[in-house]
Amino acid sequence: MTATARVAGVGAGAGAASHDVVKSGQRAAARSDQSAGGEAKRATFHVWRGDGAGGEFKSYETSVSEGMVVLDAIHQIQAESANDLAVRWNCKAGKCGSCSAEVNGMPKLMCMTRLNDLDLDEPVTVEPMHAFPVVRDLVTDVSWNFEVKKRIRKFTPRAPDAPDGTWRMAQSDVDRVQEFRKCVECFLCQDVCHVLRDHQKHDEFIGPRFLVHVAALEMHPLDTENRVDELRTAHGIGYCNITKCCTRVCPENITITDNAIIPLKERVVDQHYDPLRGLVRLFRRGK
Amino acid sequence: MADYETHAHDVLVVGAGGAGLRAAIEAAKSGARVGLVCKSLLGKAHTVMAEGGVAAALSNVDDRDSWRVHFADTMRGGQYLNNWRMAELHAKEAPDRVRELEAWGAVFDRTPDGRILQRNFGGHKYPRLAHVGDRTGLEMIRTLQDYAVQMGIDVHMECTVVDLIRDGERIAGAFAYDRDRGRFKVFESRAIVLATGGIGRAYSVTSNSWEYTGDGHSLAYRAGAALQDMEFVQFHPTGMVWPPSVKGILVTEGVRGEGGILVNREGRRFMFDDIPENYRSQTADNEEEGWRYVQGDKSARRPPELLTRDHIARAIMREVREGRGSPHGGVFLDISWISSKMRNAPDHIKKKLPSMYHQFKQLADIDITAEPMEVGPTTHYVMGGVRVDGDSQMSTLPGLFAAGEAAAGLHGANRLGGNSLSDLLVFGMRAGEYAAKYAAETSPARIPPDEVDAAAKVALEPFGRATNGSSAEGPYQVQDTLQDMMQDLVGIVRRQEEMQRALDGIAALRLRAAAVSVTGNREYNPGWHTALDLENLLIVSEAVTRSALERQESRGAQFREDYPDKDPAYANFNITVTRGRKGEMIVSRVPIPPMRDDLKQIVEENK
Numbered sequence: 051m052t053a054t055a056r057v058a059g060v061g062a063g064a065g066a067a068s069h070d071v072v073k074s075g076q077r078a079a080a081r082s083d084q085s086a087g088g089e090a091k092r093a094t095f096h097v098w099r100g101d102g103a104g105g106e107f108k109s110y111e112t113s114v115s116e117g118m119v120v121l122d123a124i125h126q127i128q129a130e131s132a133n134d135l136a137v138r139w140n141c142k143a144g145k146c147g148s149c150s151a152e153v154n155g156m157p158k159l160m161c162m163t164r165l166n167d168l169d170l171d172e173p174v175t176v177e178p179m180h181a182f183p184v185v186r187d188l189v190t191d192v193s194w195n196f197e198v199k200k201r202i203r204k205f206t207p208r209a210p211d212a213p214d215g216t217w218r219m220a221q222s223d224v225d226r227v228q229e230f231r232k233c234v235e236c237f238l239c240q241d242v243c244h245v246l247r248d249h250q251k252h253d254e255f256i257g258p259r260f261l262v263h264v265a266a267l268e269m270h271p272l273d274t275e276n277r278v279d280e281l282r283t284a285h286g287i288g289y290c291n292i293t294k295c296c297t298r299v300c301p302e303n304i305t306i307t308d309n310a311i312i313p314l315k316e317r318v319v320d321q322h323y324d325p326l327r328g329l330v331r332l333f334r335r336g337k
Numbered sequence: 338m339a340d341y342e343t344h345a346h347d348v349l350v351v352g353a354g355g356a357g358l359r360a361a362i363e364a365a366k367s368g369a370r371v372g373l374v375c376k377s378l379l380g381k382a383h384t385v386m387a388e389g390g391v392a393a394a395l396s397n398v399d400d401r402d403s404w405r406v407h408f409a410d411t412m413r414g415g416q417y418l419n420n421w422r423m424a425e426l427h428a429k430e431a432p433d434r435v436r437e438l439e440a441w442g443a444v445f446d447r448t449p450d451g452r453i454l455q456r457n458f459g460g461h462k463y464p465r466l467a468h469v470g471d472r473t474g475l476e477m478i479r480t481l482q483d484y485a486v487q488m489g490i491d492v493h494m495e496c497t498v499v500d501l502i503r504d505g506e507r508i509a510g511a512f513a514y515d516r517d518r519g520r521f522k523v524f525e526s527r528a529i530v531l532a533t534g535g536i537g538r539a540y541s542v543t544s545n546s547w548e549y550t551g552d553g554h555s556l557a558y559r560a561g562a563a564l565q566d567m568e569f570v571q572f573h574p575t576g577m578v579w580p581p582s583v584k585g586i587l588v589t590e591g592v593r594g595e596g597g598i599l600v601n602r603e604g605r606r607f608m609f610d611d612i613p614e615n616y617r618s619q620t621a622d623n624e625e626e627g628w629r630y631v632q633g634d635k636s637a638r639r640p641p642e643l644l645t646r647d648h649i650a651r652a653i654m655r656e657v658r659e660g661r662g663s664p665h666g667g668v669f670l671d672i673s674w675i676s677s678k679m680r681n682a683p684d685h686i687k688k689k690l691p692s693m694y695h696q697f698k699q700l701a702d703i704d705i706t707a708e709p710m711e712v713g714p715t716t717h718y719v720m721g722g723v724r725v726d727g728d729s730q731m732s733t734l735p736g737l738f739a740a741g742e743a744a745a746g747l748h749g750a751n752r753l754g755g756n757s758l759s760d761l762l763v764f765g766m767r768a769g770e771y772a773a774k775y776a777a778e779t780s781p782a783r784i785p786p787d788e789v790d791a792a793a794k795v796a797l798e799p800f801g802r803a804t805n806g807s808s809a810e811g812p813y814q815v816q817d818t819l820q821d822m823m824q825d826l827v828g829i830v831r832r833q834e835e836m837q838r839a840l841d842g843i844a845a846l847r848l849r850a851a852a853v854s855v856t857g858n859r860e861y862n863p864g865w866h867t868a869l870d871l872e873n874l875l876i877v878s879e880a881v882t883r884s885a886l887e888r889q890e891s892r893g894a895q896f897r898e899d900y901p902d903k904d905p906a907y908a909n910f911n912i913t914v915t916r917g918r919k920g921e922m923i924v925s926r927v928p929i930p931p932m933r934d935d936l937k938q939i940v941e942e943n944k
Contacts, residue, residue: 117580133864134857218451
């Protein structure tokens with residue numbers, strides 16, 4: 051791999067840029083003359099290589115420069131010495147949620163994990179998410195998540211507010227669900243959730259991502275459905291014991307536990323365990 | 338014989354971004370059996386990166402807006418090379434497509450009286466972009482994704498189409514491999530919609546994801562359809578330039594729509610220096626008026642930071658070239674200055690531009706509410722694509738449709754910001770509707786088995802090539818060389834002699850691409866995937882270069898240093914490329930049909 055490329059993003063062929071400009075994406079080793087120090091620094095990455103049948107960590111050394119993120123290093127290793135190293139990514143800007151992995155044991159988006167936040171005197175470990183089966187190297191089979199979503203009752207709006215078929219909503223009302231709709235479906239919250247990760251309750255529990263999804267539907271100002279029964283039964287909300295791990299790893303800073311899961315749990319309690327309502331129900335049934 | 342599994346659909350949609358999802362939904366609504374193929378996981382397509390908003394003349398914020406103004410803005414932005422029928426349909430139908438998204442669950446930002454809020458954007462006369470902060474693309478794709486899933490559409494995720502299969506003169510299906518296991522798949526389908534997005538990965542500085550390797554463009558071209566307007570590659574004026582590893586990542590035009598200004602290293606707001614003639618009457622001539630405009634003052638004209646993207650990209654380049662750029666080779670984009678104009682400016686910025694705040698904080702350690710950003714042009718969008726019929730989106734090859742960035746026509750020589758998301762919705766829907774109609778009226782096609790065998794053989798070749806020790810070359814080196822070459826020789830500023838060199842370079846790279854070898858096996862092997870992408874990248878690179886050579890003028894997104902002016906002789910035709918009998922690329926000039934009188938009148942009224 052050529053380490054430095056003269057690339058003119060600004061002023062192609064102009065010759066005015068007094069520094070080496072580097073391409074984004076697959077290669078980022080070239081240094082800017084703005085960064086301090088003379089020689090390129092080297093860092094070691096322990097990358098998990100293998101497939102569903104098993105695998106092991108392999109060690110790769112590569113050069114690092116200012117501003118690099120873990121995904122840059124992985125791409126560099128891929129281009130230099132491991133062409134077939136499998137990794138998912140798309141946007142490289144924290145918007146698509148594809149490059150989820152565990153960096154030094156923490157669930158992270160690789161594109162948003164800067165190397166200067168890590169101790170590069172020690173090897174950096176990069177491994178696939180633990181809560182899902184490995185396909186190959188850093189890529190896991192997350193298809194279960196797509197199946198879960200199919201089981202959630204769809205958005206069902208009330209009749210339009212205006213004769214032209216449109217609705218009126220206040221910004222303060224939409225703010226609440228907009229927080230949940232920021233979710234990029236990286237599934238890091240699913241990865242860190244002990245109900246899925248340690249106890250493998252994938253058949254009984256939909257996980258924090260889909261509780262956020264249900265919350266977005268339930269609190270949608272236009273929605274008319276009621277998903278509370280399923281939350282308690284098919285979706286297994288009772289398994290969540292509010293350890294808040296999901297909130298901590300969310301790259302979009304969604305307050306998953308406090309703003310989505312706890313209010314849903316309250317709805318379940320209100321609807322199914324409220325003694326006053328229970329009496330009313332009993333009374334009605336008796337009629 | 339090749340080993341593969343077969344799937345039968347009436348309509349096959351290739352690509353699951355905004356256009357592909359909308360096409361699939363529409364085709365499925367008509368009762369067709371729809372298959373949707375995408376290279377990534379569902380919901381990760383490039384559409385998620387669209388930030389600013391979707392352009393639609395809802396007239397919620399400014400009642401002077403209408404489809405007529407939107408039409409005129411789009412035509413002016415495209416320098417009148419647009420397919421005017423598409424520009425008409427787009428302007429008329431975009432509002433319904435946006436309202437429909439709301440009915441499917443999308444949650445847009447609101448006006449004080451509770452309707453969908455709209456923001457300012459470059460080239461749009463009035464605030465027109467329905468948006469959700471600066472993550473409109475994510476909102477749109479998630480809404481469409483969830484709706485399509487609820488409809489029960491068959492989705493083939495992480496699957497790459499490598500060839501279209503013809504039965505004589507008609508489309509019969511597609512040959513593909515699944516990325517995780519590397520197994521081959523054959524899709525039988527009477528109609529195919531290409532919604533594969535763009536070609537940005539042919540360049541080294543780009544806002545595009547790895548998926549943008551010109552697949553749809555190349556598949557259509559190889560199958561015999563015509564491509565059009567390929568010389569028009571849009572360089573978005575504001576990509577990140579620092580730190581190096583994020584170079585090219587987009588900074589939304591929404592920053593300028595919310596009042597962000599461009600300044601050079603001397604602190605001069607240089608966009609006032611050169612306002613093009615055809616925009617002068619609509620552009621503010623002082624800073625105060627520009628600020629009033631972004632604050633919603635209807636008597637004010639828009640600031641020059643909201644001129645079209647081609648113009649701003651060139652203005653930034655001029656500053657850099659003349660030594661007035663920022664330390665890392667861009668200029669400064671400053672939104673923090675609005676603190677001098679409004680109280681609580683930092684909170685306002687975080688609310689209006691949350692993704693940008695997050696992106697700069699995390700990737701560049703810069704607080705955009707307090708400091709300017711460094712920005713410069715980045716390859717962003719191709720106006721060119723498959724030549725299609727304006728109403729039906731069918732290509733010149735019966736049964737093959739294209740929509741979104743993979744199709745040409747709507748945007749002419751330059752696309753206005755926000756017109757992409759509306760394009761996806763309007764023409765995604767039309768492509769789906771007409772593809773389903775076509776499939777219903779057509780008898781099943783036959784997949785010739787020898788074509789499948791031949792395609793499978795070609796796909797596996799990179800594994801079989803001898804690796805002569807150190808002389809064996811991997812696919813990444815070829816890809817990198819191509820990207821650097823296109824950036825240098827067929828980039829923002831173009832010259833005859835450099836583009837001729839690029840053609841020689843492409844021919845040489847074709848030989849290298851035919852010899853690359855890959856290691857490992859077929860399971861989730863990015864090296865292999867990259868090797869197969871090379872042909873597509875080379876085809877689109879050649880198409881861009883040959884079309885750019887043919888257009889000996891500067892217009893819209895194309896700037897020719899050797900022909901710096903607009904030439905009226907080039908105003909009335911599109912440039913197309915098709916594949917000749919011997920595989921050579923044939924460049925043609927296709928006259929633009931005269932615009933309907935009523936539309937001409939609208940253009941005149943809005944001048």
